Amino acid sequence: xxxxxxxxxxxxxxxxxxxxxxxxxxxxxxxxxxxxxxxxxxxxxxxxxxxxxxxxxxxxxxxxxxxxxxxxxxxxxxxxxxxxxxxxxxxxxxxxxxxxxxxxxxxxxxxxxxxxxxxxxxxxxxxxxxxxxxxxxxxxxxxxxxxxxxxxxxxxxxxxxxxxxxxxxxxxxxxxxxxxxxxxxxxxxxxxxxxxxxxxxxxxxxxxxxxxxxxxxxxxxxxxxxxxxxxxxxxxxxxxxxxxxxxxxxxxxx
Numbered sequence: 001x002x003x004x005x006x007x008x009x010x011x012x013x014x015x016x017x018x019x020x021x022x023x024x025x026x027x028x029x030x031x032x033x034x035x036x037x038x039x040x041x042x043x044x045x046x047x048x049x050x051x052x053x054x055x056x057x058x059x060x061x062x063x064x065x066x067x068x069x070x071x072x073x074x075x076x077x078x079x080x081x082x083x084x085x086x087x088x089x090x091x092x093x094x095x096x097x098x099x100x101x102x103x104x105x106x107x108x109x110x111x112x113x114x115x116x117x118x119x120x121x122x123x124x125x126x127x128x129x130x131x132x133x134x135x136x137x138x139x140x141x142x143x144x145x146x147x148x149x150x151x152x153x154x155x156x157x158x159x160x161x162x163x164x165x166x167x168x169x170x171x172x173x174x175x176x177x178x179x180x181x182x183x184x185x186x187x188x189x190x191x192x193x194x195x196x197x198x199x200x201x202x203x204x205x206x207x208x209x210x211x212x213x214x215x216x217x218x219x220x221x222x223x224x225x226x227x228x229x230x231x232x233x234x235x236x237x238x239x240x241x242x243x244x245x246x247x248x249x250x251x252x253x254x
Contacts, residue, residue, distance in 0.1 A: 025070045034090045037073045039066030053108040060101035067097045077117035084116045126178050133205045151181040158251040229253050
């Protein structure tokens, strides 16, 4: 095999390697001058307010592998049920990417402006899982509320008192959590959220269908009669030597 053929074959092998194999990541600027971490061998194609696209002659497989590595260059945060990769330099939170095969192939990163998880805490995550009390459907049936594992009190009697007992026990153990209570008295309905916060406080939110009120208390407890057939949920606020007590709700066990 002569030298010329060997050079051609070597060059072909290098091209195949670069086309198919994952490689390295590098910084590449868009038309606004912002730098993005992208797979090697890409050039800027287009952008809008929530995505940026780069093109390459490399394979979609290689770009997919390198795009994963590019994301890992940034701070990984999970909030609101989504994993974000915060790029400090561009001040955007990357939410993911898509790869289109072709000649050229394309890689598009999607993002949100700023740090999407700024201010997020475990408290937020717990509250988010149960839903915003402002958005409650007052048409929900008691069966649906019980299925959601909310405490339901109808005309003074709890349909599922075990929900309250479990929540009260976890609070005594210092476990973060939240309980939603649906209280039905005749034709009126209201909802109360009790949330055990990170800072040893309790957030109480009440939605009566007209307004939503929210307060922070220093203590949550319950008071029971001797045979535990009547339970009163209590919150306390104020300093140790000057505390005020408030009954959130009370119920009988069926």
